[in-house]
Amino acid sequence: MHEHDVIVVGAGGAGLRAAIAAKEEGADVAIVTKLHPVRSHTGAAEGGINAALQEEDSWEDHAYDTMKGSDFLGDAPAIETLTKDAREDVIQLEHWGMPFSREEDGTVSQRPFGGLSYPRTTYAGAETGHHLLHTMYEQVVKRGIEVYEEWYVTDLAVTDEDDPEDRTCHGVAAYDIKNGAVEGFRARDSVILATGGLGQVFDHTTNAVANTGDGQAMAYRAGVPLEDMEFVQFHPTSLPSTGVLISEAVRGEGGILYNAEGERFMFERGYANNEGELASRDVVSRAELTEINEGRGIEDEYVHLDMRHLGEERIMDRLENILHLAADFEGVDGLEEPMPVKPGQHYQMGGIETDENGETCIEGLYAAGECACVSVHGANRLGGNALPELFVFGKRAGYHAAGRDMKTAEIPTGPSARSEAGDVSPAVEPGAIEPATDEDAVADGGQTADPTAIVDQEVEAERERIERLLEDDGTNHADIRADVQQTMTEYVNVFRTEEGIETALEDLQDARRDYQDVAVEDPSRTFNTDLIHTLETRNIIDLAETIALGALARTEFRGAHWRAEHQTRKDDEWLKHTMIAWNNGDLDLYYVPVILDGESKTYEPVDRSY
Amino acid sequence: MSADTDPETDTEAEVEAETETPPPADTEPEPSVPEPGTESHQDRRMREKGEQAIAREEAAADAAAEEIETVEIRVYRYDPEVEGKTTPRFDAFHVPIEEGMTVLDALIYARDEFDSSLTFRHSCRQGVCGSDALFVNGAQRLGCQTQISDLEAPVQIEPLPHQEVVKDLVVDMQHFYEQMDAVEPYFDPDEEPEEDLEEQRQTRENREKIKLSTRCIQCGACTSSCNVAAGDNQYLGPAAINKAYRFVMDKREGEDRRKQRLETVKQEHGVWRCQTQFSCTEVCPKDIPLTEHIQELKREAIKEDIKFW
Numbered sequence: 001m002h003e004h005d006v007i008v009v010g011a012g013g014a015g016l017r018a019a020i021a022a023k024e025e026g027a028d029v030a031i032v033t034k035l036h037p038v039r040s041h042t043g044a045a046e047g048g049i050n051a052a053l054q055e056e057d058s059w060e061d062h063a064y065d066t067m068k069g070s071d072f073l074g075d076a077p078a079i080e081t082l083t084k085d086a087r088e089d090v091i092q093l094e095h096w097g098m099p100f101s102r103e104e105d106g107t108v109s110q111r112p113f114g115g116l117s118y119p120r121t122t123y124a125g126a127e128t129g130h131h132l133l134h135t136m137y138e139q140v141v142k143r144g145i146e147v148y149e150e151w152y153v154t155d156l157a158v159t160d161e162d163d164p165e166d167r168t169c170h171g172v173a174a175y176d177i178k179n180g181a182v183e184g185f186r187a188r189d190s191v192i193l194a195t196g197g198l199g200q201v202f203d204h205t206t207n208a209v210a211n212t213g214d215g216q217a218m219a220y221r222a223g224v225p226l227e228d229m230e231f232v233q234f235h236p237t238s239l240p241s242t243g244v245l246i247s248e249a250v251r252g253e254g255g256i257l258y259n260a261e262g263e264r265f266m267f268e269r270g271y272a273n274n275e276g277e278l279a280s281r282d283v284v285s286r287a288e289l290t291e292i293n294e295g296r297g298i299e300d301e302y303v304h305l306d307m308r309h310l311g312e313e314r315i316m317d318r319l320e321n322i323l324h325l326a327a328d329f330e331g332v333d334g335l336e337e338p339m340p341v342k343p344g345q346h347y348q349m350g351g352i353e354t355d356e357n358g359e360t361c362i363e364g365l366y367a368a369g370e371c372a373c374v375s376v377h378g379a380n381r382l383g384g385n386a387l388p389e390l391f392v393f394g395k396r397a398g399y400h401a402a403g404r405d406m407k408t409a410e411i412p413t414g415p416s417a418r419s420e421a422g423d424v425s426p427a428v429e430p431g432a433i434e435p436a437t438d439e440d441a442v443a444d445g446g447q448t449a450d451p452t453a454i455v456d457q458e459v460e461a462e463r464e465r466i467e468r469l470l471e472d473d474g475t476n477h478a479d480i481r482a483d484v485q486q487t488m489t490e491y492v493n494v495f496r497t498e499e500g501i502e503t504a505l506e507d508l509q510d511a512r513r514d515y516q517d518v519a520v521e522d523p524s525r526t527f528n529t530d531l532i533h534t535l536e537t538r539n540i541i542d543l544a545e546t547i548a549l550g551a552l553a554r555t556e557f558r559g560a561h562w563r564a565e566h567q568t569r570k571d572d573e574w575l576k577h578t579m580i581a582w583n584n585g586d587l588d589l590y591y592v593p594v595i596l597d598g599e600s601k602t603y604e605p606v607d608r609s610y
Numbered sequence: 611m612s613a614d615t616d617p618e619t620d621t622e623a624e625v626e627a628e629t630e631t632p633p634p635a636d637t638e639p640e641p642s643v644p645e646p647g648t649e650s651h652q653d654r655r656m657r658e659k660g661e662q663a664i665a666r667e668e669a670a671a672d673a674a675a676e677e678i679e680t681v682e683i684r685v686y687r688y689d690p691e692v693e694g695k696t697t698p699r700f701d702a703f704h705v706p707i708e709e710g711m712t713v714l715d716a717l718i719y720a721r722d723e724f725d726s727s728l729t730f731r732h733s734c735r736q737g738v739c740g741s742d743a744l745f746v747n748g749a750q751r752l753g754c755q756t757q758i759s760d761l762e763a764p765v766q767i768e769p770l771p772h773q774e775v776v777k778d779l780v781v782d783m784q785h786f787y788e789q790m791d792a793v794e795p796y797f798d799p800d801e802e803p804e805e806d807l808e809e810q811r812q813t814r815e816n817r818e819k820i821k822l823s824t825r826c827i828q829c830g831a832c833t834s835s836c837n838v839a840a841g842d843n844q845y846l847g848p849a850a851i852n853k854a855y856r857f858v859m860d861k862r863e864g865e866d867r868r869k870q871r872l873e874t875v876k877q878e879h880g881v882w883r884c885q886t887q888f889s890c891t892e893v894c895p896k897d898i899p900l901t902e903h904i905q906e907l908k909r910e911a912i913k914e915d916i917k918f919w
Contacts, residue, residue: 035733035739035741039731039733039734039739039740041733043738043827044734053809091807094810095803095807096796096797097857099817099821099824099860100817102817104814107811108809125821127825130825130827134824135797138796139796139797142798178776208733209734209735210733242735242736244736245736324737325736331710478726521727524691525691526690527777527778528729529730530729
């Protein structure tokens with residue numbers, strides 16, 4: 001068994017930053033990751049990092065923009081923590097050598113982004129995430145932090161008390177992709193989940209193939225509630241054929257959206273009379289799909305994003321990467337013609353419930369980055385706010401997990417934060433097919449057994465699960481995954497109806513049933529990606545269900561969540577987070593109030609227009 | 611799936627393709643669409659399955675009529691422990707061509723439709739994670755960045771040369787990463803303030819100077835293409851030297867560190883091994899002028915030595 005003080009699962013921006021912080025705090029820290037760190041999807045982020053660096057800007061303004069962008073569903077302590085810490089953390093990155101784009105005087109450049117009242121998005125060309133990821137990995141190498149790469153964490157080793165708040169996480173079980181060994185990783189202090197997004201729940205996504213929401217699914221089954229899962233960001237400018245992202249920076253620099261009739265529809269059709277193309281992402285995505293649905297799309301599928309008027313020099317200086325992406329993946333020369341774009345799944349606002357220190361309701365279990373929900377982004381994330389979230393909350397989680405004395409969190413977590421029960425009753429009951437016997441509910445290690453025994457038992461359970469998948473004959477997971485992706489894209493997309501969501505929940509129960517017969521055809525213990533993908537597909541089913549169930553429960557229109565039958569934001573009823581607990585397969589839906597009282601002010605919900 | 615798309619194999623080892631024969635039309639009744647709300651869940655599933663079966667049959671008929679264009683990919687297969695795969699071989703797959711299809715798309719199709727054990731690294735699908743550098747028709751390329759239509763068929767897909775094959779298209783990258791680490795690949799200024807960090811300045815020119823070198827995604831295509839690296843396992847290789855270049859040229863780091871870095875790259879298995887064949891530069895998917903960077907470091911190393919004469 002491997003043993004460390006702190007185990008970080010995932011090696012994107014949040015995981016790397018958490019590991020550096022834990023190391024600085026003196027912990028023996030190791031990263032366990034299914035990809036080599038530089039393969040992580042943080043590297044695909046393009047646009048930038050929001051931080052109030054200038055004197056005429058302020059963290060308070062950044063906080064207000066973020067709260068408004070969240071459609072008043074972000075928690076004030078989370079948002080203010082992000083905007084206060086972002087400045088110092090950006091400067092730290094600069095001192096680690098990050099190659100930011102620069103002004104004439106040598107200071108870090110900043111540009112406008114959607115939903116921001118000040119141009120506060122720092123960037124490194126249109127490949128900011130790539131530079132962020134590599135800069136942080138360099139610092140991990142410098143500190144000699146141990147990385148177990150191409151190890152796939154399959155489950156958490158958690159005790160099984162009735163109340164999740166009494167449980168403790170003692171480590172993880174992981175599968176060595178290179179040789180098929182299942183081994184235990186005991187965490188003397190804590191486990192930090194930093195596994196990123198879940199885009200593979202949908203079939204048109206900007207996310208990587210590896211973004212299967214593993215951390216969220218594992219925390220969920222171990223007893224941590226998932227928060228606000230119905231809030232999925234669909235980015236307005238992804239390439240139609242592949243889902244490859246075209247950065248918001250194109251619009252930030254002045255790019256214009258046109259429909260098939262050549263109209264600048266954001267203005268001419270009144271979707272956002274002030275901000276136009278730079279309205280918040282949910283607004284622009286809905287506008288594009290409305291144009292397409294009403295017959296003004298090009299080839300009934302997409303709209304045009306034109307940046308030719310910016311001129312070659314400016315494009316080459318700030319958006320060169322976009323030219324390569326458009327050429328390589330869509331065969332379009334962005335200097336000569338407009339680029340085809342349509343909305344694609346991009347980011348999961350919801351996730352593992354944590355507080356400002358990254359801590360979940362289970363002792364010794366933390367989460368940071370996209371897999372977590374603090375909640376900073378509420379119902380809609382602003383462009384440029386994901387990257388600062390990675391390092392601000394990755395760092396805080398790393399410090400706290402390693403034992404640093406930090407200010408007590410204001411955000412409550414766990415079932416004790418419940419304010420009211422949910423009353424949604426879908427036609428088909430979601431959750432495990434046979435809740436009581438579901439094999440991977442929680443580690444069944446008992447309550448007082450010693451931590452090593454808990455990890456050992458988890459490893460044994462995972463070995464059995466994997467052996468069975470390898471030995472049995474059955475259905476290939478790829479068909480089940482495709483079914484999930486199709487139903488989610490059809491029914492739980494940008495526009496949602498009650499009937500559609502019900503249909504998705506039915507289909508997801510079918511997927512669960514099909515998954516009971518799943519098996520892996522490749523018998524090899526060497527680099528068995530068939531097995532890895534099969535394990536991931538289980539996670540995809542669990543998460544798709546929480547998204548659909550949350551979407552059914554929330555009978556209002558807020559941020560990225562649009563409901564045909566409920567066309568207004570209902571503040572009297574819905575200033576609350578949707579929480580879904582796995583509860584050993586018998587799902588428990590409840591609510592927790594949003595926190596609008598901040599240090600800077602009390603945020604009064606106002607009409608969100610751009 | 612029509613017979614046209616079944617894989618063939620040139621070896622005695624058979625590749626089993628999942629062949630799903632659509633039911634003949636006369637045994638499959640036309641599904642009727644019931645009134646909304648009256649249909650049970652199970653009925654809906656059955657109806658949809660029926661509709662799908664008909665759609666598949668129509669697609670097969672169309673394919674036969676129009677002869678849907680396929681491309682043959684010939685993929686290197688090897689598994690150290692699975693019977694029939696311990697001796698490397700090539701499997702052929704016939705993949706239907708779609709507009710914009712990349713080598714990676716074709717591999718994914720072959721895996722998901724024909725053989726789920728087909729193994730290759732991939733993640734982002736957009737040329738930034740660096741997972742899928744492959745040897746395609748005799749050149750190192752990123753699978754996701756290479757259009758099938760630009761290649762001569764049959765398209766031969768092999769693992770990166772000069773690296774140990776783990777399985778199918780997956781190679782052992784360990785040595786590549788070790789060479790990267792050998793140049794101390796991290797920003798490490800002479801002096802680092804402890805707290806109250808102030809933003810450092812960097813001129814636009816200096817940022818521009820390092821810009822191309824910082825684009826490296828560590829895919830390993832360059833090192834795999836390099837004859838020198840193939841013959842001298844200790845040679846740092848183009849990717850690692852480029853990483854050193856990125857720090858040597860960054861004026862934020864400091865003079866002492868710069869000198870140490872030049873010492874590292876001018877060692878026996880460093881920059882002087884490069885024979886300027888430009889193979890690394892030609893295959894780099896990020897268009898980094900690797901050979902130029904190596905030459906520039908040679909000049910910097912000489913200038914540094916001359917100072918002490």
